[in-house]
Amino acid sequence: MSEQPxxxxxxxxxxxxxxxxxxxxxxxxxxxxxxxxxxxxxxHVAKSGDExxxxxxxxxxQLGPYEINLxxxxxxxxxxxxxxxxxxxxxxxxxxxxxxxxxxxxxxxxAGYPVGGTGNSLTMISHTQGWLHCDIPGTxxxxxVKALMDELHNEFRSEDMPNRVHMTTSCCQINCGGxxxxxINVQHTKPPKINHDLVANVCERPSVVARCPVAAxxxxxxxxxxxxxxxxKKCICCGACFPxxxxxxxxxxxxxxxxxxxxxxxSNARSKPMxxxxxxxxxxxxxxxxxxxxxxxxxxxxxxxxDAKNWERIGDWIERIGxxxxxxxxxxxxxxxxxxxxxxxxxxxxxxxxxxx
Amino acid sequence: MAEQTPxxxxxxxxxxxxxxxxxxxxxxxxxxDQLESGPWPSFVTGLKRLAYEGxxxxxxxxxxxxxxxxxxxxxxxxxxxxxxxxxxxGGIIPRFTELMDDDGKPMFPESKEFHTVRVQPxxxxxxxxxxxxxxxxxxxxxxxxxxxxHGQTGNIMFIxxxxxxxxxxFDEINSYGWDLGGAGPCVRTGMSCVGxxxxxxxxxxxxKIHRLLVNNFLDDMHRPALPYKFKxxxxxxxxxxxxxxxxxxxxxxxxxxxxxxxDQEEVKKFVADKGRKYVIDSVINMCPTSALSLNDDDxxxxxxxxCVRCMHCINVMTRALSTGDDKGVTLxxxxxxxxxxxxxxxxxxxxxxxxxxxxxxxxxxxxxxxxIDFWAENALEHERVGETIDRIGxxxxxxxxxxxxxxxxxxxxxxxxxxxxxxxxEEAGKWKAxxxx
Numbered sequence: 001m002s003e004q005p006x007x008x009x010x011x012x013x014x015x016x017x018x019x020x021x022x023x024x025x026x027x028x029x030x031x032x033x034x035x036x037x038x039x040x041x042x043x044h045v046a047k048s049g050d051e052x053x054x055x056x057x058x059x060x061x062q063l064g065p066y067e068i069n070l071x072x073x074x075x076x077x078x079x080x081x082x083x084x085x086x087x088x089x090x091x092x093x094x095x096x097x098x099x100x101x102x103x104x105x106x107x108x109x110x111a112g113y114p115v116g117g118t119g120n121s122l123t124m125i126s127h128t129q130g131w132l133h134c135d136i137p138g139t140x141x142x143x144x145v146k147a148l149m150d151e152l153h154n155e156f157r158s159e160d161m162p163n164r165v166h167m168t169t170s171c172c173q174i175n176c177g178g179x180x181x182x183x184i185n186v187q188h189t190k191p192p193k194i195n196h197d198l199v200a201n202v203c204e205r206p207s208v209v210a211r212c213p214v215a216a217x218x219x220x221x222x223x224x225x226x227x228x229x230x231x232x233k234k235c236i237c238c239g240a241c242f243p244x245x246x247x248x249x250x251x252x253x254x255x256x257x258x259x260x261x262x263x264x265x266x267s268n269a270r271s272k273p274m275x276x277x278x279x280x281x282x283x284x285x286x287x288x289x290x291x292x293x294x295x296x297x298x299x300x301x302x303x304x305x306x307d308a309k310n311w312e313r314i315g316d317w318i319e320r321i322g323x324x325x326x327x328x329x330x331x332x333x334x335x336x337x338x339x340x341x342x343x344x345x346x347x348x349x350x351x352x353x354x355x356x357x
Numbered sequence: 358m359a360e361q362t363p364x365x366x367x368x369x370x371x372x373x374x375x376x377x378x379x380x381x382x383x384x385x386x387x388x389x390d391q392l393e394s395g396p397w398p399s400f401v402t403g404l405k406r407l408a409y410e411g412x413x414x415x416x417x418x419x420x421x422x423x424x425x426x427x428x429x430x431x432x433x434x435x436x437x438x439x440x441x442x443x444x445x446x447g448g449i450i451p452r453f454t455e456l457m458d459d460d461g462k463p464m465f466p467e468s469k470e471f472h473t474v475r476v477q478p479x480x481x482x483x484x485x486x487x488x489x490x491x492x493x494x495x496x497x498x499x500x501x502x503x504x505x506x507h508g509q510t511g512n513i514m515f516i517x518x519x520x521x522x523x524x525x526x527f528d529e530i531n532s533y534g535w536d537l538g539g540a541g542p543c544v545r546t547g548m549s550c551v552g553x554x555x556x557x558x559x560x561x562x563x564x565k566i567h568r569l570l571v572n573n574f575l576d577d578m579h580r581p582a583l584p585y586k587f588k589x590x591x592x593x594x595x596x597x598x599x600x601x602x603x604x605x606x607x608x609x610x611x612x613x614x615x616x617x618x619x620d621q622e623e624v625k626k627f628v629a630d631k632g633r634k635y636v637i638d639s640v641i642n643m644c645p646t647s648a649l650s651l652n653d654d655d656x657x658x659x660x661x662x663x664c665v666r667c668m669h670c671i672n673v674m675t676r677a678l679s680t681g682d683d684k685g686v687t688l689x690x691x692x693x694x695x696x697x698x699x700x701x702x703x704x705x706x707x708x709x710x711x712x713x714x715x716x717x718x719x720x721x722x723x724x725x726x727x728x729i730d731f732w733a734e735n736a737l738e739h740e741r742v743g744e745t746i747d748r749i750g751x752x753x754x755x756x757x758x759x760x761x762x763x764x765x766x767x768x769x770x771x772x773x774x775x776x777x778x779x780x781x782x783e784e785a786g787k788w789k790a791x792x793x794x
Contacts, residue, residue: 059506133471
């Protein structure tokens with residue numbers, strides 16, 4: 001470090017135009033339509049008549065210099081030296097010459113990078129940091145994603161789903177992975193284990209008490225030291241106390257399970273945006289390949305693929321066929337835990353005689 | 358592709374250098390090794406490459422050791438701390454190992470500090486290969502070499518460096534145009550879709566909105582002092598590819614208020630190609646407000662007064678249908694995930710606003726300032742703006758930021774009669790006055 005500290009230049013968000021494909025700049029705001037000549041390729045036509053073909057490539061999200069140079073070499077040699085990333089860590093590489101599309105696809109696939117993730121495909125799973133870097137993780141999102149994408153890569157490379165499938169994984173119930181058609185999230189099943197020797201020094205106790213969504217935490221003196229105690233009958237095992245108070249360990253190798261939620265949708269297309277809903281829980285957190293998760297996900301996907309209409313997202317499909325039919329078709333158990341009891345839950349109950357027999 | 362033998366093993370996602378340049382021997386990683394097979398590119402192989410020959414390869418040797426330990430015990434071992442760069446209070450995610458041996462020394466000492474630097478991506482996530490290589494070179498010099506494109510808030514995450522190297526890395530990339538993102542109770546890094554750069558459905562200049570909003574609040578980003586996080590996300594149309602309604606405090610979504618455009622010749626071609634049944638089942642009947650009708654001559658009628666701009670038909674019939682010309686944005690406030698009151702979506706606070714002139718954009722920024730100021734003054738600690746609205750009611754919030762009520766803000770009118778309405782005449786008068794313009 002230099003002896004004179006350097007003041008930062010508060011430059012904020014970089015201007016995308018300096019790194020943008022020239023055809024994007026030329027036709028900015030003046031595109032006419034698009035189509036998809038094959039899975040993994042978008043074809044956009046501008047009002048000027050200009051055309052760009054964009055190849056979408058799946059990545060492992062975390063890239064090192066080897067991968068960056070490997071991918072950049074391909075982009076420089078077979079495309080025009082520009083790339084953008086989608087929200088799901090796919091790369092998008094555009095060319096203005098249709099003849100360059102197939103060699104570009106071949107170059108990516110020859111290098112082990114799958115082309116796909118467009119249209120009605122299962123695209124890359126958006127995910128969180130997990131054991132690699134998070135301070136409160138219940139699992140390793142990167143590993144779950146790798147295991148799943150290995151099994152589902154044909155669905156990434158084709159467009160055979162009724163509509164697009166966005167999946168997410170999250171390593172705790174904060175759900176940083178976001179809403180998904182299918183979401184795989186950690187679900188704790190036991191209250192935190194408290195190290196009372198550390199609480200007074202590590203935790204700001206009033207803010208931990210305030211953080212609990214069900215008011216189950218109260219200050220207490222334990223073994224002569226100021227600490228916190230949890231009313232275990234009230235505790236919903238959400239883990240919200242753990243980030244502000246690490247001595248309240250919520251993660252447990254046995255009792256931190258995985259749960260699967262379905263039907264989340266961010267788009268306003270057809271129905272309004274939807275949050276995902278619980279369908280399966282109690283799934284063991286079973287590294288390195290989490291086979292129990294994969295099995296349930298594949299079951300849900302194949303049922304959706306067989307039963308949904310064109311353009312129905314998973315959430316649209318379940319709204320049409322109803323939840324009883326969803327559980328019947330997937331053969332997943334329906335339990336008392338599927339009936340919500342949080343604030344506003346009565347709105348999720350069936351206040352009608354609308355029943356499919 | 359899949360499991361086939363690579364044509365050129367030296368240029369492949371499965372490549373591992375023959376020679377290991379790092380001095381520290383690799384730990385056994387039998388569980389992680391199982392994530393090296395399979396057709397999807399393996400992050401484990403990537404970590405191993407860095408452990409073989411990265412500039413800080415020994416750090417990655419130990420990182421792999423700690424990660425394998427997590428796989429075995431099913432527990433995480435990182436704790437936070439306080440690391441930042443000179444002049445800023447946030448933007449770094451400090452990580453210190455908690456895995457100690459019996460003597461209290463780190464079991465994996467080379468990666469005992471493994472901080473992430475959050476850096477704001479360009480609006481629209483555009484990069485040149487030159488710039489990607491430059492960023493990668495800088496990070497390989499001062500950090501592990503591992504970069505995530507991108508984190509869930511939208512940051513480029515430069516994963517894994519020491520406290521000392523954090524400042525050096527930031528100084529280097531800041532000198533060529535890159536700035537830290539947000540971490541902690543502050544305005545966070547924003548996101549915007551590809552939008553007008555390559556999408557005909559774009560109804561806004563997403564990049565301009567993104568940069569204008571975030572860059573106006575850099576002090577609130579770099580020196581965290583808000584009640585909790587505040588996120589901006591910008592989507593160019595109601596497909597909301599940035600998930601802004603669910604995942605941002607202030608969602609800016611492009612839309613239009615005149616008629617959508619129909620090219621009847623293209624409609625006829627689409628019907629000829631796909632058949633009437635497909636068009637009726639997959640387009641007409643899927644319109645949420647029954648605003649579409651297929652005519653006997655295979656042209657399309659649109660009831661634009663009842664179109665809610667959901668995008669479905671435009672998504673399906675990309676050549677025949679397109680957004681209107683009178684474009685602007687809808688603003689929704691208060692989206693967030695579970696903590697603490699449960700999920701809330703953003704809800705409409707401005708049904709439509711034009712963004713044509715510089716004055717229009719100034720109004721947007723001024724409104725964002727009003728929102729953040731009112732929230733900062735009135736929120737409880739660790740309360741997102743959606744939770745403040747839940748606690749005090751939308752009407753109080755609107756009065757606090759100086760916005761009038763609008764029926765587009767609700768999906769249903771009040772059903773509870775438990776409300777005091779002795780100023781009804783006055784409120785009805787305000788509505789009439791506004792209607793009279």
